[in-house]
């Protein structure tokens with residue numbers, strides 16, 4: 001049984017009077033625990049697809065299927081969608097997207113705060129311990145109180161990964177996690193992601209231009225002119 | 230939870246919203262200071278104006294006969310502490326420099342009047358030892374015992390009499406509002422000094438007048454009415470002046486003359502007179518043969534006395550009763566009284582209405598309304614400024630949210646709800662409100678409690694007297710903060726801060742995560 005299942009998924013942007021079809025009917029199934037790499041030219045709609053899978057955007061209203069664990073993501077109401085984003089999915093963005101005013105530790109624990117709401121107070125110690133362990137295992141043990149601006153790109157990306165992992169989601173959606181990094185740093189980040197995946201049996205969908213990363217995937221799919229080849 | 234964290238972080242890292250909060254604080258301080266001072270001004274004004282108003286009055290200008298009986302009944306009522314009969318009428322007065330002024334003439338009976346109002350406190354000319362607070366050079370003439378015999382003037386004023394210049398016998402005298410004669414002038418420090426008036430002699434030369442009104446006499450011109458309100462022969466009466474009073478309310482101090490009740494009753498023809506029937510012979514002098522109690526002394530047949538009348542009874546409340554209680558009691562008692570003296574006194578329905586029986590507040594309602602309107606006007610102006618402050622918060626939040634669009638998108642992407650995001654900005658606004666208001670209240674309290682020293686300092690060092698006692702009639706600026714007002718201002722300040730944050734918060738809540746994430 002697939003964890004993610006899409007059929008005939010379409011997304012068209014409206015630019016003035018011009019319709020720009022980006023996804024023209026994506027059919028994709030991802031099994032639990034699978035690691036799928038998505039390749040495609042720039043502008044081919046890879047980020048768009050991840051946003052749809054992560055419930056951040058809605059696909060065209062057409063006859064389509066978009067299921068997570070057999071539940072239609074498009075059928076969720078606002079509260080369920082928030083719940084889905086905070087517990088089931090961990091997003092790693094292409095450009096880190098950390099909150100500049102928060103330090104490293106806070107940038108990680110804030111995801112747990114959105115998950116637990118006011119009940120977070122009673123879990124604070126536990127969450128902070130887990131966040132510290134994660135960051136330590138990423139080699140950031142001595143940078144907990146630093147602001148994102150004080151970190152290098154690779155370090156920031158590792159913080160973003162720790163944030164995606166803190167709530168123990170079943171699905172990781174990573175958008176070019178190594179895109180801005182040199183090869184060596186990129187490789188280090190791939191190792192971190194993969195190590196976690198094996199240890200915890202997590203499903204991963206990773207968008208990448210990086211052949212080294214793609215080579216480690218269970219399966220590689222390509223988006224060409226809006227469909228998966 | 231993340232709301233708390235981010236609000237805390239933004240509070241310590243963002244300077245603009247804090248500046249807006251300080252602005253809001255200044256606005257609330259301004260509102261509270263103005264409200265306290267103006268409100269205090271109103272209170273002071275009322276308590277000064279109240280000096281002669283008692284707590285309530287019963288009023289029938291044509292005269293209430295048998296008023297001694299009514300007073301006895303009224304004083305038996307538990308709500309009513311004391312009652313004074315007075316005549317409250319109008320007349321024209323000729324002043325020592327031959328100026329003519331229309332005035333309110335009030336006839337009082339020293340003893341009973343003092344039981345109802347603080348007549349004694351209002352008397353201005355008296356010996357004093359302590360100079361007024363701003364009179365640093367001790368220029369107040371009352372400080373100098375050699376200037377005039379202040380003690381004698383004070384005692385004359387209380388009794389409304391004065392020793393006759395020739396015989397030394399005490400004769401009725403008037404006590405006049407201090408602003409009426411124009412012979413003295415109020416200084417910035419709050420005391421009065423003589424101006425020095427003159428008047429022309431018939432031969433064209435100029436005569437300098439004695440500096441003080443109490444060394445002169447005035448002439449009262451009065452038009453009496455009978456009990457049905459018909460005009461009778463006008464009378465003119467020269468009266469020596471015993472002294473002057475000051476309530477602090479210009480209109481009262483400029484247009485009031487006190488005289489003895491008995492004297493005014495005589496002048497107004499409201500005193501007791503015997504009625505007579507003409508004898509068959511026709512010729513008689515009614516005043517020669519009738520004793521004051523109305524009994525006949527000779528060949529004239531009397532028909533009983535017409536009782537003395539007063540126009541007004543001034544009532545003081547017993548401890549623990551409000552002016553409204555007194556008014557209610559007065560109307561109840563009057564009904565009984567009218568029943569008892571049916572036919573010879575005004576009927577209950579004539580008296581028991583808002584014109585006949587008034588509390589002091591009703592009596593002063595024009596003045597009160599004027600000051601209240603003015604306060605409301607000024608306050609609404611300042612509230613407007615506070616609303617502008619709220620708009621300032623709106624603008625700053627709007628800009629901040631534009632800048633933070635991406636962060637909001639990130640929060641939404643990791644599962645923050647719309648309500649959560651909106652709540653964050655609103656609570657941020659509320660906290661800014663609380664910070665600003667706390668600052669503002671603190672500042673307002675400091676300013677109001679020390680307003681007199683601040684004002685003195687301003688005057689002392691910069692020569693800047695905003696509150697000139699010549700204009701404002703009180704030498705001290707009101708310096709109390711009403712806690713209820715402070716609470717309202719605080720609530721409104723926070724409310725406006727929240728109001729200012731609501732629209733930006735809504736905007737933040739409706740930012741679409743994808744758009745926000747693509748935002749650079």
Ligand SMILES: Nc1ncnc2c1ncn2[C@@H]1O[C@H](COP(=O)(O)OP(=O)(O)OP(=O)(O)O)[C@@H](O)[C@H]1O
Pocket residue numbers: 013014015020022040041042043044045046047048049
């Ligand atoms: N809000 C939008 N309005 C209009 N067009 C958009 C919008 N968002 C994305 N697009 C267009 O959709 C196409 C796909 O964008 P997307 O970001 O998914 O590409 P991508 O495959 O992730 O590219 P890259 O490898 O450069 O990140 C692009 O041509 C982009 O211009």
Ligand SMILES: [Mg+2]
Pocket residue numbers: 046047048094175
């Ligand atoms: Mg992309």
